[in-house]
Amino acid sequence: MGKMTEAEAEALFAQIDTDGSGEIRLRELRDYGQANGGAIEGIRLPDFVRAADSDGDRRITLTEFKTFLA
Ligand SMILES: [Ca+2]
Ligand SMILES: [Ca+2]
Structure with a gap:
């Protein structure tokens, strides 16, 4: 997506x-979504997981997170 800096993505992670x-x-x-209207950076949680979890293990590593957001 390329809308955050790496430092911003790391801080959010x-x-x-x-x-x-x-x-x-x-x-x-x-837990995070409940405090933030069910979304991360305006992306609904189910969509966020599908898009960010590139290896499909249902966990998002910092690398996956940064690849998606930064
Ligand atoms: Ca993963
Ligand atoms: Ca954890």
Whole structure:
């Protein structure tokens, strides 16, 4: 998408990855979405997961996250 800087994407990732595991699980996304109108950067959570989780393991690594957003 290319609308965030890498630093912005990293900061957002850290905000969503509340347990600091280095990957975002669906539950972390849902928790974040509940506080943010069910969306991340205006993208609905199910669409976000489908688009950002490029290897389909239902977890979003920092690399996947940055590839999608930055
Ligand atoms: Ca995590
Ligand atoms: Ca993944």
